[in-house]
Amino acid sequence: MAARSRELKTGPLLAPAVGVLLFWMIVPLAFTLWFSFQRYNLQNPMITGFAGITNYKILLMSSRLWVSILNTLVLVGSVLSLTVIFGIIFAVVFDQDFPGRNIARLLVTAPFFIMPTVSALIWKNLLMHPVNGFFSYVSRWLGLPVIDWFVQWPMFSVIMIVAWQWIPFATLILVTAMQSLDREQMEAARMDGAKGFALFWNITLPHLARPISVVVMIECIFLLSVFAEILVTTSGGPGMATTNLSYFIYMRALLQWDVGGASAAGVIAIVLANIVAAFLIRTFAKNLERD
Amino acid sequence: MNNSRNSLIAGIIGWTSAIVMFFPIFWMLVTSFKSEIDAVVPSIFFKPTLQSYFDVNSRADYLHYAWNSVVESIGSTILALMIGLPAAYACAFYPGRKTKDLLLWMLSTKMMPAVGVLVPMYLMFRDAGLLDTRLGLVLLFTGGNLPIVIWMLYSFFKDVPTPILEAGRMDGARFWTQMRYILIPISLPGIASTALLSIILCWNEAFWSLNLSASQAGPLTAFIASFSSPEGLFWAKLSAASTLAVAPILIMGWITQRQLVRGLTFGAVK
Amino acid sequence: MANLSLKNVTKSFGALNIIKGIDLEINDHEFCVFVGPSGCGKSTLLRLIAGLEEITSGDLTIAGKRVNDVPPDERGLAMVFQSYALYPHMTVRENMGFALKLAKVPQAERDARVEKVAELLELGPYLERKPKALSGGQRQRVAIGRAIIREPSIFLFDEPLSNLDAALRVQTRIELARLHERLGSTMIYVTHDQVEAMTLADKIVVLKDGLIEQVGTPMELYHHPKNRFVGGFIGSPKMNFIKARVGTTSADGVEIILPGGAKMAVPVSGASVKTGESVELGVRPEHLQLDEHGPLSGTVIVAERLGAETFVHVELSPDTIVIAQVDGGSTIRVHDQARLSAVGNACHVFAADGTALPALTQHPLVAKHI
Numbered sequence: 001m002a003a004r005s006r007e008l009k010t011g012p013l014l015a016p017a018v019g020v021l022l023f024w025m026i027v028p029l030a031f032t033l034w035f036s037f038q039r040y041n042l043q044n045p046m047i048t049g050f051a052g053i054t055n056y057k058i059l060l061m062s063s064r065l066w067v068s069i070l071n072t073l074v075l076v077g078s079v080l081s082l083t084v085i086f087g088i089i090f091a092v093v094f095d096q097d098f099p100g101r102n103i104a105r106l107l108v109t110a111p112f113f114i115m116p117t118v119s120a121l122i123w124k125n126l127l128m129h130p131v132n133g134f135f136s137y138v139s140r141w142l143g144l145p146v147i148d149w150f151v152q153w154p155m156f157s158v159i160m161i162v163a164w165q166w167i168p169f170a171t172l173i174l175v176t177a178m179q180s181l182d183r184e185q186m187e188a189a190r191m192d193g194a195k196g197f198a199l200f201w202n203i204t205l206p207h208l209a210r211p212i213s214v215v216v217m218i219e220c221i222f223l224l225s226v227f228a229e230i231l232v233t234t235s236g237g238p239g240m241a242t243t244n245l246s247y248f249i250y251m252r253a254l255l256q257w258d259v260g261g262a263s264a265a266g267v268i269a270i271v272l273a274n275i276v277a278a279f280l281i282r283t284f285a286k287n288l289e290r291d
Numbered sequence: 292m293n294n295s296r297n298s299l300i301a302g303i304i305g306w307t308s309a310i311v312m313f314f315p316i317f318w319m320l321v322t323s324f325k326s327e328i329d330a331v332v333p334s335i336f337f338k339p340t341l342q343s344y345f346d347v348n349s350r351a352d353y354l355h356y357a358w359n360s361v362v363e364s365i366g367s368t369i370l371a372l373m374i375g376l377p378a379a380y381a382c383a384f385y386p387g388r389k390t391k392d393l394l395l396w397m398l399s400t401k402m403m404p405a406v407g408v409l410v411p412m413y414l415m416f417r418d419a420g421l422l423d424t425r426l427g428l429v430l431l432f433t434g435g436n437l438p439i440v441i442w443m444l445y446s447f448f449k450d451v452p453t454p455i456l457e458a459g460r461m462d463g464a465r466f467w468t469q470m471r472y473i474l475i476p477i478s479l480p481g482i483a484s485t486a487l488l489s490i491i492l493c494w495n496e497a498f499w500s501l502n503l504s505a506s507q508a509g510p511l512t513a514f515i516a517s518f519s520s521p522e523g524l525f526w527a528k529l530s531a532a533s534t535l536a537v538a539p540i541l542i543m544g545w546i547t548q549r550q551l552v553r554g555l556t557f558g559a560v561k
Numbered sequence: 562m563a564n565l566s567l568k569n570v571t572k573s574f575g576a577l578n579i580i581k582g583i584d585l586e587i588n589d590h591e592f593c594v595f596v597g598p599s600g601c602g603k604s605t606l607l608r609l610i611a612g613l614e615e616i617t618s619g620d621l622t623i624a625g626k627r628v629n630d631v632p633p634d635e636r637g638l639a640m641v642f643q644s645y646a647l648y649p650h651m652t653v654r655e656n657m658g659f660a661l662k663l664a665k666v667p668q669a670e671r672d673a674r675v676e677k678v679a680e681l682l683e684l685g686p687y688l689e690r691k692p693k694a695l696s697g698g699q700r701q702r703v704a705i706g707r708a709i710i711r712e713p714s715i716f717l718f719d720e721p722l723s724n725l726d727a728a729l730r731v732q733t734r735i736e737l738a739r740l741h742e743r744l745g746s747t748m749i750y751v752t753h754d755q756v757e758a759m760t761l762a763d764k765i766v767v768l769k770d771g772l773i774e775q776v777g778t779p780m781e782l783y784h785h786p787k788n789r790f791v792g793g794f795i796g797s798p799k800m801n802f803i804k805a806r807v808g809t810t811s812a813d814g815v816e817i818i819l820p821g822g823a824k825m826a827v828p829v830s831g832a833s834v835k836t837g838e839s840v841e842l843g844v845r846p847e848h849l850q851l852d853e854h855g856p857l858s859g860t861v862i863v864a865e866r867l868g869a870e871t872f873v874h875v876e877l878s879p880d881t882i883v884i885a886q887v888d889g890g891s892t893i894r895v896h897d898q899a900r901l902s903a904v905g906n907a908c909h910v911f912a913a914d915g916t917a918l919p920a921l922t923q924h925p926l927v928a929k930h931i
Contacts, residue, residue: 010381017378024434031411098302104309113544115495117515118533132331176552214559225404228497232519246406266407277402454646462660463634476650
């Protein structure tokens with residue numbers, strides 16, 4: 001239908017949405033950029049002034065920023081791998097019919113709906129606590145040494161918590177995608193002699209390629225900003241072991257009150273995210289074409 | 292035959308993973324029914340009690356935070372629907388040259404890491420008197436969820452064949468009539484799923500709610516987070532509070548699982 | 562006075578010109594069919610008349626009033642969509658009564674009118690069902706009922722039979738013809754199927770690439786196609802085209818020289834052609850016959866036996882194959898040699914630019930306006 005139909009002007013319908021998003025994007029973004037070039041610390045609000053690229057220089061030369069970026073990449077990469085691998089396995093498993101399948105599937109997808117603070121505290125206290133946690137209980141019962149998870153394996157522990165929450169997400173998406181698998185195609189492949197693993201590798205996996213890429217990209221958006229789990233469990237420590245970029249900026253902004261520094265780091269985070277976003281947008285643009 | 296063997300293997304793996312994945316939640320549930328003394332001993336045998344549930348509210352004013360969660364989630368969802376529904380309608384039924392770009396741009400606003408604008412947001416909120424207010428969080432959540440809401444509604448609207456609306460035009464229905472009698476009744480399930488997804492995302496939001504709120508407007512995410520300090524060692528109460536905090540969303544999520552996939556993947560997987 | 566008239570109507574989508582200039586008059590009570598290949602613009606033209614698309618330039622007049630800017634529901638029209646477009650969440654009764662409800666017709670009157678139309682279309686027992694509980698044919702009748710109840714002066718049909726299976730299509734075609742008979746309203750009908758066009762229409766409009774190729778009664782189009790396109794479009798199996806040259810012209814007609822040297826006399830006017838010019842001889846399969854002394858000869862490559870008739874595909878030359886319709890009892894077989902002749906005054910001659918040479922006499926059915 002023609003866009004400029006007498007019947008309806010789309011302008012007023014779109015305006016509020018566009019307005020809200022423009023405001024939420026442009027204004028804070030502009031301020032972040034502005035502040036990043038300023039010398040502004042809320043603990044000494046009197047000292048202000050143009051700082052040029054000082055903030056950036058300090059940041060980029062400090063190892064702390066790079067450590068946090070590395071941690072971010074490790075966290076995101078590990079969780080992505082875990083969720084995709086388990087997501088595929090669970091999707092294939094739950095596509096088969098077995099007794100109580102629907103209930104089992106509900107149980108598997110439950111963790112995704114638990115709020116991050118609850119997830120983190122369950123893992124930290126009920127499970128991983130070195131004295132009273134369930135894991136320590138099992139270790140003692142088996143005669144194995146008790147592991148103080150957040151002290152000895154902090155990053156690993158955080159990865160476990162985050163992966164536990166996001167594997168259900170990948171599972172949910174991929175299980176749904178399996179439904180649209182062309183059964184006739186599978187039957188044709190079976191008649192050609194493909195069974196078991198060959199069937200999976202040649203038919204199922206290519207079909208899942210697109211949903212997997214969607215899962216990866218959406219998870220990227222959210223995993224880059226993991227925050228609550230770290231705040232509640234390790235507060236970035238020990239040392240900087242679990243400080244990702246999000247937490248690093250948080251510390252700068254709301255603990256050290258270094259507005260200038262935090263803004264500069266924020267700009268860097270935005271740049272990083274945009275690189276990922278560019279890939280995402282292209283894929284979704286192709287999706288829109290197909291519709 | 293292959294099928295029953297496949298079924299057996301799938302059943303074993305399926306149920307094992309279900310038990311493993313659900314165990315932490317199960318453990319939380321179990322702990323919530325223990326007394327505090329029992330709670331620190333990870334045993335399966337204990338005398339169940341509801342004491343923790345009662346204490347949760349009396350000690351820490353759980354209901355206040357729960358109410359904040361409710362108000363902020365539902366308020367933001369209503370606002371997002373009011374703004375998003377007309378926009379999705381325009382994109383789905385009156386697409387123009389720029390529609391695709393517009394939708395992609397909305398998607399891109401979701402990709403900006405919240406932490407990147409933490410500083411100006413905090414200062415803006417402080418100066419506008421929005422820190423620790425429900426209104427502030429509602430506005431933030433709306434802005435954050437709007438792209439998902441619009442894409443999800445767009446995806447459901449695209450499923451409604453255009454000739455049905457054209458038939459409505461021929462019958463004499465203008466915009467509001469079309470909405471009321473044709474479009475909304477037909478896409479009601481989709482609109483409901485979108486609303487539920489929005490509520491879930493708001494309820495579980497754990498960045499702005501932790502940084503821009505305190506005792507007045509803090510939702511349950513912040514409430515639970517306050518248990519993370521060493522004083523908050525009361526695990527039975529923690530479990531009870533957590534169970535209460537997550538139960539409604541868990542149930543909501545379970546009911547609408549399938550439809551949520553569309554919203555979570557911006558319409559890419561249906 | 563014409564009921565509907567289009568004057569120099571064009572429609573463009575941006576830089577794309579879909580309708581390039583249409584002049585058409587449709588009279589009261591007429592069953593007018595728009596027919597043409599995919600992409601010719603027939604559906605777009607219908608939607609312009611309906612008001613679902615905006616006319617780029619030109620005038621659309623209904624009952625003497627210019628309606629370019631009048632909304633669809635105020636033009637006195639009703640439309641039956643190709644996919645029926647029934648409201649899936651409403652019962653049959655509510656579907657049919659919707660327009661009346663919007664016009665604030667009181668409930669009692671609404672019910673009465675719905676029931677009357679339901680009776681006409683034999684939908685009585687289905688009034689409380691929702692569309693998904695109906696068969697394709699029933700859904701189509703509901704779509705028609707929805708249109709009838711508005712008592713429009715013009716009905717618009719957008720390929721209404723294309724979603725039905727073959728048997729149902731024939732049956733519904735007949736029902737539509739009888740409906741037109743009964744209601745007497747003007748009907749504008751879009752289809753790509755020329756059999757539907759021929760059987761239903763009072764007037765056929767053949768469209769190609771956004772322009773009208775010819776307007777006329779079915780018999781006019783069949784017997785006197787104005788150009789090669791219309792000749793090839795109307796009639797199934799398609800008209801045969803044989804390359805030929807003009808021999809001599811006279812007051813009685815034109816003599817055609819066929820490949821191979823044989824000559825044939827065709828009673829068409831030779832005024833616009835010269836001797837030696839390349840033309841095409843157009844002859845329908847049903848006008849070719851097996852004739853031992855016929856001017857066309859070749860090898861039979863396919864024989865399609867349908868029982869009542871047999872379609873024989875004869876290869877006259879490596880690049881010319883003609884189809885002839887012969888009696889079902891013929892014993893001709895593949896690989897046989899065959900000679901064909903054509904009934905002289907059932908042939909057509911098309912000049913190099915595609916236009917038909919005008920016939921010297923009109924076919925009796927056309928002359929009597931049948």
